[in-house]
Amino acid sequence: MMASDPAAETTAPPADARPSAVTGALKDAIVSGLLTALLLTPLVGFRASESGTGSLVLTYRFGLVAIFAGIVMVGRFLLMVTVWNPNRPPRRVSTTPGAMARIGALAAPAVKPVFFSFAILYPFLSILMAGGLSPSRYWVDLGIYVLTYVMLGWGLNIVVGLAGLLDLGYVAFYAVGAYTFALLSTSVPINDFFAGTLGDGFWTAWAFWICLPLSGILAAMWGVILGFPVLRLRGDYLAIVTLAFGEIIRLVLINWVSLTNGGAGISSIPPITFFGVPFDSSDTGFASIFGLEFNSMHRMIFLYFVILGLAALTAIVTIRLRKMPVGRAWEALREDEIACRSLGINTTLTKLTAFATGAMFGGFAGAFFAVRIRFVSPESFTFMESAVILAIVVLGGMGSQMGVAGAAILLIGGMELLRNLSFLKADFLFGPDFDPSLYRMLIFGFAMVAVMVWRPRGLVSSRMPTVFLKQRKAVSGSLVKEGHG
Amino acid sequence: MVGEPLSPARTWETNQILRVDHLSMRFGGLVAVNDVSFVAGRGEVTAVIGPNGAGKTTVFNCITGFYKPTTGRLALFHGGPATDAEVDGVTASGLAWGKSQAGALYLLERLPDHKVASWARVARTFQNIRLFSGMTILENLLVAQHMSLTTSGLMNPVAILNLPSWQRKQKGAVDRALYWLNKIGLVDRADDPAGDLPYGDQRRLEIARAMCTDPVLLCLDEPAAGLNPRESAALNELLLSIRREHQASILLIEHDMSVVMEISDHVVVLEYGSKIADGTPDEVRNDPRVIASYLGVEDEEEAVAVVEAGA
Ligand SMILES: Nc1ncnc2c1ncn2[C@@H]1O[C@H](COP(=O)(O)OP(=O)(O)O)[C@@H](O)[C@H]1O
């Protein structure tokens, strides 16, 4: 009798909840606005620019500061009363998978065939869409560019995604592959040797096909040489040392001028041939042999299929290795290194095989890069390159091949498309002085942050088991470890 | 206890599988294990008990190669016990292992951890379970067979090409995993991630995983910790069947006295890094020093009363 009705007490919201949320939001918005104004006054409010005579003049842009502060205030207020409102009922966490997840599960078996069919048809689609062989150059070239990164991503995925070893110097192996091919194919003694035994044009015609496996083997060998002292380190230390190795290789390439021609790089690398048949307009060229009209796009399309083949090789070998004891050991190593040792697995050797296998595919990609551009210089192998490849692996979801491929398309293709934001130059937007490509990296950064907030474990976060008894069920990403070394 | 005549029940003295001689392990100033010697018998369950921090896990880490002991010798015998002369011979040779009349003997303190598992065939579990939680239960058991599957190299072309001979080998490994899944009653969950299992199942899976390496000595670090009575009973049964059907010798760290008394043949008691008792479960149970230290009771009379009430 004395106790008030408990049900009424718990269910009825406090009468003043809504107004207090609004006043709180208002207060918060004003504080944010003031802070923004304070911060931006020195950053945006004053502008020093060079006058015609060369002296600096100060212009004031307080109007702009006010606009920014206003945007922050209004945005913050709206967020505070909607999404961040403390009185908003908590979002129901459903136990059944959402519509997106169900669609994903239905579509999953189709993703791979669709991806590969699209990849095979892509050059022909580009020709159709662009309306001719020659106009499709840009699109085929973009396809080659993206596929190179798909392959690099898949190669690094073995090291980072499967074995859980954070490698920040992957570009070193890309460089080893590229320089191996560049140096061997332009070597005069080798050319002379083959000219004496197998005919004049032999080395130019066959250099790529002979050097391709060599580049992979040499890169793998460097993987072992670099890996051996490094792989006893774990986590951050491993990352730092691999980063250093990447830089060392680049510095050696710059400074060993007598071998690598230093910063000037190596040019006039022989172009790719159709297994010995050159893509030229001569009578023995590809076009006349196959009865086609000569077009330089033939070589481009062949390059596309070569990189598609190399990428497919990477994927197939990885899929096979994952089902073998060595691949399982890589993943087990990522899950728990100590448990691996208690089962008799030689962890150093196992890490080394992961490192070498990843390096080998990096080497293949490097040789391909050299034959495509026909010019290599140390500038192509900076840390930025390693960072982009690692970003592809992390964004894709470590360990997942389709995720990595998707991330490569998104990142590389997307970045490339951002180059073409010419509509932003329209008069009513930013005017003709605006250079959209300058903002490419900014947009890229925002996109990365957004994806990582939305999907912290990458585009594909679940792991597919390598073997099953009755039913293959994806393992949720929250159980899968990322590795520590 | 010193000077007591050997009772006929002390089978471990004659048929040894592991001999620990004067083992000490120091961490900086802390002596975690202080001159401990004991033997474990072949085909027996040897329990190592003692209060928290007594150094039990440290002894295990020395035996399995995860720690290099400060001093001491750890001899493991394959086939049958080696003579003292044979053990001394290998010790003097500076090698990690040697042949003996009965088979082979390994000096575990000279082997790195993964070779203790792969050569000397000592398997272990961990006090805080270490499963590959993002891999399925079946995968966990296949990883454990890594050594037997990679006898012809990590990058075996026969395996890369998936030739029939490899498929047969792979099938054998899956069958072996299935055998153990049956034994721990987890066949239905073979395709689920190990991290999704309840605690008791995880413990038994870890034991099954260790058994998949085909060990001669199985070291279990507190396998019953955190189990409810039903899970604990299932564990006892698993351990007894491993001993019965696989002739594996088991070294067991355990807190749960009921498990120790029920399944062990031989009990070694540690306290503050030193051995304070060594004998059959009955002998140890009635040892006043054990009662005092293990139960943390000052008054020995009271301790005896507690033990007898519980037994
Ligand atoms: N790696 C280590 N470094 C320093 N001290 C350790 C280490 N491992 C164990 N110790 C110490 O050794 C002692 C024995 O520990 P432990 O063998 O884990 O005991 P138990 O398993 O019997 O509970 C403890 O005092 C512990 O703090």
Ligand SMILES: [Mg+2]
């Ligand atoms: Mg312990």
